[in-house]
Amino acid sequence: MRSPDPSAGSSATPVTVLRPAPVISDREAERAFVLAAQGGDAQAFSALVRMHQQRAYAVARAVLLTHEDAEDAVQEGFLHAFKALDRFRPDQPFGAWLHRIVSNAALDLARRRKVRDADELAETHASPFRDPGEGDELRRALDRALATLPSRQRAVLVLHDVEGYKHAEIGQMLGIPEGTARSDLHHARAAMRAALAPHRPTAS
């Protein structure tokens, strides 16, 4: 948008300056979508899904062993969020609230999946989006090692090392003290190192 420079004299050639268009931050846009969704606008909620689904998937994938289960947990999480939307305060970050709901949905699904055999899981394709360069043997070993971890330890490991969350954020998300998240991470790393040792190149 162009507008005359008020500092320019009347005798001088009119000078125009470029003013930046008003920028709506993601946070403001998110708040607007939340308010509209709380008013019953389904399109606004769809926009919130678009904004947050990738992080929500990552949170669910941290807890659950398969891509399909992670997707189920994302769907359940968004459904719970939709039902509870009236209780959400728009001045709070929607993402943090949503991730707590999704992690709860994922942990709930993990409890129901506990009966599954770790070996059976290792044979499934845990992610159809894997790196083609990743060897089948290593992939199976990673699946097996992740499957042997308790779901909370696995969640802490992936949320911290893969997704980059801080211990305090992980603690809030999973409903555990920050110190517990630190200790879970330590134990998870140790278990993974031990499980993957045969597949790692030895120092010559």
Place this chain on the structure above:
Amino acid sequence: MRYDDDRDPALTLQLRAHLRPPADPAYWDGLEARVMAHITAEGGRALRERDGTAWWEPMVEWRRALVAAAVAALVIGAAGAWRASHVEPELAYDVVVESPPAAYGAPQRPAASRGDLLGDLLGY
């Protein structure tokens, strides 16, 4: 013990490669559509409840009036039953006690003279 000291960059790289989320935008468009379809299917009831269009919503709004009417009907019914079992019999007794039948109150025949009475007794 410092737990942060046991970072393992090789493990982190392996996990990141292994758990990489889908990169295809079409996948995320599809997931968004599936999420909204799930909400429409499963959350339809929640939406109706939230919008107050459930069939029982008007009844909730009239709940107080309905409860008050039910209580009033109960009180009136109870009062009627109590009256029927206690007050009305007592009134009936009062009528009986306070209003002796005509047979007891009224002389069956006019007062007789002493001579007539003696005649009755002697049989002539």
